[in-house]
Amino acid sequence: MSASQKLRRSILATYQLGLYLYPAEFRECYAGELRRCATNMLAESVAPLRTALLLAEDLLRSLVKEHLGMTLGRVPQLAILLTLTTFIAGTGYFISQQVLRMSANDPQIQLAEDAAQRLNAGEDVARILPDHKVDMAASLAPFVIVYDNVGRPVASSASLGGATPTPPHGVFEFVRSNREESVTWQPRPEVRIASVITRTAGGFVVAGRNMREVEIREGRVFKLAALGWLAANLALTTIWLLTPIFGGAKSPQLRTTA
Amino acid sequence: MTRSDSKQDQDAGLTPLTPAVFHILLALAGGRKHGYAIMKEVAADGGGSLRMGPGTLYGSLQRMTAAGLVEEMEEVSEEDDRRRYYRLTGAGRRALGGELARLRQALSAARRKGVSAPARNVAP
Numbered sequence: 001m002s003a004s005q006k007l008r009r010s011i012l013a014t015y016q017l018g019l020y021l022y023p024a025e026f027r028e029c030y031a032g033e034l035r036r037c038a039t040n041m042l043a044e045s046v047a048p049l050r051t052a053l054l055l056a057e058d059l060l061r062s063l064v065k066e067h068l069g070m071t072l073g074r075v076p077q078l079a080i081l082l083t084l085t086t087f088i089a090g091t092g093y094f095i096s097q098q099v100l101r102m103s104a105n106d107p108q109i110q111l112a113e114d115a116a117q118r119l120n121a122g123e124d125v126a127r128i129l130p131d132h133k134v135d136m137a138a139s140l141a142p143f144v145i146v147y148d149n150v151g152r153p154v155a156s157s158a159s160l161g162g163a164t165p166t167p168p169h170g171v172f173e174f175v176r177s178n179r180e181e182s183v184t185w186q187p188r189p190e191v192r193i194a195s196v197i198t199r200t201a202g203g204f205v206v207a208g209r210n211m212r213e214v215e216i217r218e219g220r221v222f223k224l225a226a227l228g229w230l231a232a233n234l235a236l237t238t239i240w241l242l243t244p245i246f247g248g249a250k251s252p253q254l255r256t257t258a
Numbered sequence: 259m260t261r262s263d264s265k266q267d268q269d270a271g272l273t274p275l276t277p278a279v280f281h282i283l284l285a286l287a288g289g290r291k292h293g294y295a296i297m298k299e300v301a302a303d304g305g306g307s308l309r310m311g312p313g314t315l316y317g318s319l320q321r322m323t324a325a326g327l328v329e330e331m332e333e334v335s336e337e338d339d340r341r342r343y344y345r346l347t348g349a350g351r352r353a354l355g356g357e358l359a360r361l362r363q364a365l366s367a368a369r370r371k372g373v374s375a376p377a378r379n380v381a382p
Contacts (some may be wrong), residue, residue: 008321022313024322028319029314029320030320032340033293033312033316033341033342034312034316036293036294036340036341037293037294037312037315038312039296040294041294041297041312054309054311055311055312057311058310058311058312058313058314059311059313061311061313061314062311062313062314062316062317064315065317066313066317094311102284
């Protein structure tokens, strides 16, 4: 076999491999004809390398066109898939966030209800407070504050900048008629408190805790949900793009006019 | 092809044709042909300046078949029964006529404005 024949065979073999990149539907229909045309072109060509360039350019151009034709018609399919993954990731994040938020109140519920019970039983206010003082901005420890009937602080195991903060007054009004409420309030920028407010015979008990750690966990859950969403979308988009090559998609009606 | 025929084809969305579709229709105007013969005819019609590769040809033939401009013949060739032959349909012939009329109008307009064609055809 001459060098020229070997070259022609190599070009044809490479071209045949390139045919596998066409959408399966197109490939199954026309691969034989494409191969036959390429064989004829190479057989009649006096410059096989130039013919190879022509074939390569034509292959690339028609690959883009055939795939684009199939891809555009299947965009709604991808849109539905991406909407589904967004909904699943969003719902997962929302549920996780709510579970974290709700469990953030667990110690405060117990503290507030116990303190209210003891105050209603006539125990001295000083005895129901935890022993050590809590800096609300720095510590994650739960604290208790007792307010009188008009919302003035009576005793507190916590302080913020040397003072005892007071929750928004509307909360006391609500608790006055509803006995108990869970509320997140921000006594100072960057300091958010998850608190449970309970009605007592002589006023209100607030048990609270800095939400810093809960918010850090929420941030982690958000990152995980976002990563899962991104990975799922990348995988789905890749599968969606490759489906025509492996024969999982049918071509739509295409344009013949400019 | 009359002006009203051309208008009818434009209304049907058949013109203007892409250069590839136009040249394939033109190649098939002389009778049925297989893919490689169409490629050679297109190259000859273009005076050597127009080259159409197999991918572009069969992609276009697929779309043209779907649009009813050409049809694949069921009969097989005597010299090579594996080849697939194509021929113009009535709609294909009308589309070609409509495109030629459109080009003739454009050429007349260019002549009226004193625009002259270049010495050699430019590949589409």
